[in-house]
Amino acid sequence: MPETWWRGAAIYQVYLRSFADGNGDGTGDLAGLRARLPYLADLGIDAIWLNPWYPSPMADGGYDVADYRGIDPAFGSLHEAERFIEEAHELGIRVIIDVVPNHTSDQSEWFRQALAAGPGSPERQRFWFRDEPGDWKSIFGGPAWTQVPDGQWYLHLFAPEQPDFNWTNPEVHEYFHEVLRFWFDRGVDGIRIDSAAVLVKDFDGGDPDGYTDRPEVHDIYRSWRRLSEEYDDRMFIGEVWFPDQERFARYLRPDELHTAFNFDFLACPWDPAALRHSIEQTLATHAPLGAPPTWVLSNHDVARVVTRYGREDTSWDHGDRRDGVPSDLELGYRRARAAALLAMALPGGVYIYQGEELGLPEVEDIPDELRQDPMWHRSGHTVPGRDGCRVPMPWSGEDPPFGFGGQPTWLPQPEDWRKLTVEAQSGDLGSMLNLYRTALRLRRERLGDGALTWLDLGPRVLAFTRDSGLTCVVNLGEEPVRLPAHEEILLTSGSVDGHDLPPDTAAWLV
Numbered sequence: 001m002p003e004t005w006w007r008g009a010a011i012y013q014v015y016l017r018s019f020a021d022g023n024g025d026g027t028g029d030l031a032g033l034r035a036r037l038p039y040l041a042d043l044g045i046d047a048i049w050l051n052p053w054y055p056s057p058m059a060d061g062g063y064d065v066a067d068y069r070g071i072d073p074a075f076g077s078l079h080e081a082e083r084f085i086e087e088a089h090e091l092g093i094r095v096i097i098d099v100v101p102n103h104t105s106d107q108s109e110w111f112r113q114a115l116a117a118g119p120g121s122p123e124r125q126r127f128w129f130r131d132e133p134g135d136w137k138s139i140f141g142g143p144a145w146t147q148v149p150d151g152q153w154y155l156h157l158f159a160p161e162q163p164d165f166n167w168t169n170p171e172v173h174e175y176f177h178e179v180l181r182f183w184f185d186r187g188v189d190g191i192r193i194d195s196a197a198v199l200v201k202d203f204d205g206g207d208p209d210g211y212t213d214r215p216e217v218h219d220i221y222r223s224w225r226r227l228s229e230e231y232d233d234r235m236f237i238g239e240v241w242f243p244d245q246e247r248f249a250r251y252l253r254p255d256e257l258h259t260a261f262n263f264d265f266l267a268c269p270w271d272p273a274a275l276r277h278s279i280e281q282t283l284a285t286h287a288p289l290g291a292p293p294t295w296v297l298s299n300h301d302v303a304r305v306v307t308r309y310g311r312e313d314t315s316w317d318h319g320d321r322r323d324g325v326p327s328d329l330e331l332g333y334r335r336a337r338a339a340a341l342l343a344m345a346l347p348g349g350v351y352i353y354q355g356e357e358l359g360l361p362e363v364e365d366i367p368d369e370l371r372q373d374p375m376w377h378r379s380g381h382t383v384p385g386r387d388g389c390r391v392p393m394p395w396s397g398e399d400p401p402f403g404f405g406g407q408p409t410w411l412p413q414p415e416d417w418r419k420l421t422v423e424a425q426s427g428d429l430g431s432m433l434n435l436y437r438t439a440l441r442l443r444r445e446r447l448g449d450g451a452l453t454w455l456d457l458g459p460r461v462l463a464f465t466r467d468s469g470l471t472c473v474v475n476l477g478e479e480p481v482r483l484p485a486h487e488e489i490l491l492t493s494g495s496v497d498g499h500d501l502p503p504d505t506a507a508w509l510v
């Protein structure tokens with residue numbers, strides 16, 4: 001693996017609670033993940049990104065971390081985590097874990113100490129306690145301040161169970177340096193930085209968004225970068241939801257983060273002009289920095305791509321998730337197949353969210369009483385939230401839990417997922433699973449980092465040739481388009497009629 005292994009890597013996101021259940025309690029865990037490592041090796045990915053696996057009350061799916069140097073008993077033990085890292089490495093798979101520096105759990109030792117120590121104590125200085133609440137709103141809905149029994153209020157940009165750290169406090173800086181060393185010492189290859197742009201707060205600027213992208217946040221990542229360089233081949237991927245590309249790019253300077261998620265591409269509608277603009281802007285932003293771009297279609301926070309692309313409005317907007325809007329899933333599935341070949345053909349790294357390789361749709365009929373997302377509860381049960389993209393993976397069999405593990409699964413699986421299981425798709429050469437397997441194999445052989453040259457095949461077509469000679473053609477129009485001259489068709493996302501590429505179909509040519 002080249003020294004900067006992440007530059008052209010295919011990275012698979014494991015939402016541990018929903019990947020595979022090794023002890024039969026209906027929740028995913030490390031035993032289940034370890035048992036499925038051969039599946040991931042066979043899929044052909046280079047690294048795994050794990051959502052938080054730490055001790056947590058699970059008020060926000062583990063993003064309310066009670067101890068950053070442990071493993072939640074529901075997932076297993078620290079020893080199992082260390083064995084998992086070793087086993088992944090033996091298969092040539094790197095491991096990226098999630099670190100959540102903006103906030104902790106209200107059940108964490110530090111926050112409990114802060115509550116006990118009372119107003120004005122050093123323990124409270126690790127967080128944002130005030131005598132009066134501010135007017136900021138929580139990203140999950142409702143106020144961002146919650147009162148404690150002695151009358152003070154504390155800040156939480158997300159749920160009340162997630163008090164924000166005070167990053168002007170040197171103790172917080174030192175604490176997270178220790179956390180990074182703890183996991184780098186255990187062989188972790190990368191860190192996904194949660195909510196990376198909101199750590200530093202400006203309460204005095206009168207800005208209702210006085211926490212996004214404050215200049216001082218870059219000092220934090222410069223110190224983290226210096227720390228990572230004490231180790232070999234470690235990387236940071238920042239969760240930076242930020243439309244302003246110039247300010248987004250600051251996080252990717254050579255002394256800060258190695259990569260960041262490209263949410264602009266994810267949020268794009270299924271439209272050639274919008275996608276081309278996003279791709280060109282991404283490449284132009286990253287090139288001068290020497291940072292590889294990333295391409296991502298789904299994650300644990302966003303409605304699944306098959307459902308998004310089957311909707312009338314195929315774009316994504318955090319502020320308007322359009323839950324329950326009608327979706328033509330067959331159309332969405334065709335487009336998701338084509339989008340997969342587009343994303344995997346582009347230069348840089350690609351992220352695959354578990355279940356994306358199975359063509360799973362968003363589950364939009366989860367019974368309300370089973371929903372766990374704090375967005376659902378904090379919105380007064382008006383925003384269904386993100387459980388619909390977190391339903392446990394279907395592996396085999398004709399009925400739930402589809403080989404996931406025990407019953408009931410922590411979120412119910414749709415009965416008709418019997419046709420989407422790994423088992424049902426493995427033997428089907430035309431399945432989404434085999435499309436991803438073949439694409440990842442060809443990508444590893446022929447693509448990764450590098451450059452592209454656009455081809456003009458009409459206004460409804462995205463087409464480019466990679467420096468390795470592979471040409472990707474995507475027809476986003478409503479009429480078939482003639483393929484450019486080629487010697488061989490390596491792969492298509494749907495059936496191709498001679499030399500004509502049907503609508504919502506992609507092809508890889510040489």
Ligand code: TEU
Nearest residue numbers: 060063100139158194195241300301318
């Ligand atoms: O997400 C940060 C974030 O901005 C998103 O949560 C987004 O605002 C939200 O999903 C609305 O669609 C990270 C994690 O990815 C997310 O799962 C956590 O809930 C959040 O941070 C708090 O840790």
